[in-house]
Amino acid sequence: MVREGDRQLTEWSDAVTLTVRSDKPRATLTADRTVIPLGGSITLTCSVDGSDDWKFDWFRNGRQYSVGRIRGNTEPYRVISVSEGGVYSCRGGRERGGGGGDPVFQTETSNEVPIQKTVSKPTVTLQPTWPVIYRGETVTLRCEIQDDGGTQWTYEWRPTNRNSPTSSEYRINRVSEYDNGEYRCKAKRGRQLTDWSDAFRLTVRSDKPRATVTAHRTTIPAGGSVTLSCSVEGSGDWKFDWFRNGQQYPVDQIRVISVSEGGEYSCRGQRGNPVFQTEKSREVSIQKTGNRPTPSLTAKNYNIPAGGSVALSCSVRGSAGWRFDWFRQESVHHSAQSIRNNESSGTISVSNEGVYSCRGGRGDPVFYTETSSEVTIQKTVPITPTVIQQPNWSQIYRGEKVTLRCEIQGGTQWTYEWRTTNRNSPSSSEYRITADSSGDYGCRGRRDRFTLTEWRVIRLNVSSPKPQPVLSVSPSWLNPGASVTLSCEVKHQDAGWRFFWYKAVSKLISSSYSLELLPGSTNGTEQNSFIIQGQNHTAGFVCRAGRGEPEFYTYYSEPKFVWSADSHPAASLSVSPDRVQHVIDQPVTLKCSGNDTKWRVRRFTDTTSPSHVQCSNWGTMHGSSCTINRLWYHSGVYWCESESGEFSNAVNITVQGRMLLLFPVLKTFLFHYTCKYCKHNPLLSSVSNIVCFSGTFKKMNKENKGIKIFCLLNPRSSAFIPSSWLSLFLTVSSPVSPSSPLLLIIGPISGIILIIFLLLL
Structure with missing residues (x-):
């Protein structure tokens, strides 16, 4: 401090x-988790990077959230615990000065964090609540939430191997053993969601149940009756049909009945909608005690054909002299009436049609027998239904869905009967089946207990296995940038198929290809051809076809390839020796190069199957090179495939047994064959294994700028044939001096390749 008189000053600080x-800071909101467990809470933390002394405001669903409602908050409200779902955010604030009411400086509002709340745990129930479910029945699984308030929920199911619905009910039509498994559900509503329910195990029995009939006794006392009971073991909710002597017995569909007539009794259970029926029970024989005999009533046919009749016979065993009374019941609403007496x-x-019975009598006064057992006679009206197959494809494959529809002209209410092989048939006009094997399917209509239409039978032809289409490509060899046409052929081509097109992608870990749908093929095409524009490189393609609802797919076709001779930096193939024609005894090396380090060499030939096998099947692979030591049956097209799925240029290699024609495999050339005489050419006498080369050189002229070389392959052979003579025409790009005949072949300006014909001795 410095003093000057009465004045005092300090030093500078x-x-x-x-x-x-x-920049204005932005608060950051983090949550320890985003789903609030049932009855619990989660922790939210708000912070501002690089500074402190902040207090924080909280927001839920866009509105300020009162800290008084927040449980477990800490000053200055940086960390809070919440138990409500919603979208949360926060904002920091602090005074601009040292206090004293200066205005508050606020950050930007933080990022929003959606929080969901678990509200309850649903329960999966089965409707109907049968303890045992059989194959072919229809069941519904229901996801039930307590105290849901009637608000709409979206449901999620987790069944075994099945696409699940988004509603609270999960209906399974005609269950099978493939539906066995555990089923769970959960639901979501706004920012609320439930836990997964406990697993509900659905067990489907594959066997068809058989009803069981029991009788408390098997002999009806005089003037009395016996009680019959029908049951299905291990399950309930059944209604029961009763039968006497093979005909339906006109009683209510109840489990226990009383009968006072002798005969062979059986029963059958049914339940559900659509109706599922058990097998018929075994028959129980009931005998009637009395002094009077019971006649036997038989019919040669129980169904009266249209415009015809049937014969009924009534007899009393072991005695004669009887005359007979006949009775007919017109319907279930009428009692039996006498139609003939004393016959x-x-x-x-x-x-x-009707229910017929008979009674015998003899003597004076007349002694009557018991009334016979009843026989139900049905009548066929002259109406034949029409059976329509949808889809109406001439050939159906195993596994496809087919609907058969039975149509009857006229306004009368009909129920329907279907006659199939080993199937539970419906009573409706439509019969939806999954094709399994070829067979006849018949339908007829029933108007009441006694009136039927004629049968109409349709033949369903089912093929197995499913078809495999045949793919072809055009052209096989590419002009760079040209279009490629794919054609997919399936048997019965016009039968509703849509076609799907794929690119084959190399998989080095296996001999097969992975498949990628081509653009424009996601939903399939109606046409069985597909054009690819601007194809530049070698590529493989596959097709398959699909039809129906749900869609049924054919097998994939075998891959087909379009080849390009042009190499590209990503993948290229070179051949050593560098020529197209090779002899059997000389090894050939195919080398792959490009952007990858892992390769495989493949080929296509007309003699091997499968044709696109890889090097390990016919050669030796060392790194990126494939060596073929002996060229038996190896003529074909060769190409490289990389680990990343690239295809190289393709090379066409020809194997010759007696002759070798040399020219580089990647150059353009023109040649044709003729039969000419050959003389020894001293210019090439130093080359080994040459019998002769070039008998005549023609001067190049302005018109053709070319030369012809004629050669006899084996003049010493006794088996001389015209095909042993050869001539080759070479095109050159500029005139060559006639005084230099060798330059006509290998002149440096023209770059013409050397052609040599060798004879293998």
Whole structure:
């Protein structure tokens, strides 16, 4: 401190650097988790990077969230615990000065964090609540949430191997053993969601149940009755049909009945919608005690054909002299009425439907037998239904879905009967089946208990296995940038197929290809051809076809390839020796190069199957090179495939047994064959294994700028044939001096390749 008289001054303080950032900070919100467990809470933390002394405001669903409602908060409200779902954010604030009411400086509002709340745990129930489910029945799984308030939920199911719905009910039509498994559900509503329910195990029995009939006794006392009971073991909710002597017995569909007539009794259970029926029970024989005999009533046919009749016979065993009374019941709403009396013959012919019975009598006064067992006679009306197959494809494959529809002209209400092989048939006009094997399917209509239409039978032809299409490509060899046409052929081409097109992608870990749908092929094409524009490189393609709902797919076709001779930096193939024609005994090396380090060499030939096998099947692979030591049956097209899926240029290699024609495999050339005489050419006498080369050189002229070389391959052979003579025409790009005949072949300006014909001795 410095004093001057009465004045006092201090020294200057040390400097303090004030740094002001131009950007406005943004608060950051983090959550320890984003789903609130049932009855719990989660922790939210708000912070501002690089600074402190902040207090924080909280927001939920865009509105300020009162900290008084927040449980477990800490000053200055940086960390809070919440138990409500919603979208949360926060904002920091602090006074601009040292206090004293200066205005508050606020950050930007933080990022929003959606929080979901678990509200309850649903329960999966089965409807109907049968303890045992059989193959072919229809069941519904229901996801039930307590106290849901009637608000719409979106549901998620986790069944075994099945696409699940988004509703609370999960209906499975005609269950099978493939539907066995555990089923769970959960639901979501806004920012609320439930836990997964406990697993509900659905067990489907593959066997068809058989009803069981029991009788408390098997002999009806005089003037009495016996009680019959029908049951299905291990399950309930059944209604029961009763049968006597093979005909339906007109009683209610109840489990226990009383009968006072002798006969062979059986029963059958049914339940559900659509109706599922058990097998018929075994028959129980009930005998009636009395002094009077019971006649036997038989029918040669229980169904009266249209415009015809059937014969009924009534007889009393072991005695004679009887005359017969006949009775007919027109419908279930009427009692039996007498139609003929005191008939001397025990046989009558009837042309009307109904329930028939008979009684014998003899003597004076007349002694009557018991009334016979009843026989139900049905009548066929002259109406033949029409069976329509949808889709109406001439050939169906195993596994496809087919609907058969039975149509009957006229306004009468009909129920329907289907006659199939080893199947539970519906009683409706439509019969939806999964094709399994070829067979006849028949339908007829039933108007009441006694009236039927004719049968109409349709033949369903089912093929197995499913078809494999045949793919072809055109052209096989590319002109760079040209279009490529794919054609996919399936048997019965016009039968509703849509076609899907794929690119084959190399997989070095296996001999097969992975497949990628081509653009424009996601939903398939109606046409069985597909054009690819601008194809530049070798590529493989595959197709398959699909049809129906749900869609049924054929097998994939075998891959087909379009080849390009042009190499490219990503993948290229070179051949050593560098020529197209090779002899059997000389090794050939195929080398792959490009952007990858792992390669395989493949080929296509007309003699091997499968044709696109890889080097390990016919050669030796060392790194990126494939060596073929002996060229038996190896003529074909060769190419490289890389680990990343690139295809190289393709090379066409020809194997010759007696002759070798040399020219580089990647150059353009023109040649043709003729038969000419050959003389020895001293210019090439130093080359080994040459019998002769070039008998005549023609001067190049302005018109053709070319030369012809004629050669006899083996003039010493006794088996001389015209095909042993050869001539080759070479095109050159500029005139060559006639005084230099060798330059006509290998002149440096023209760059013409050397052609040599060798004879293998």
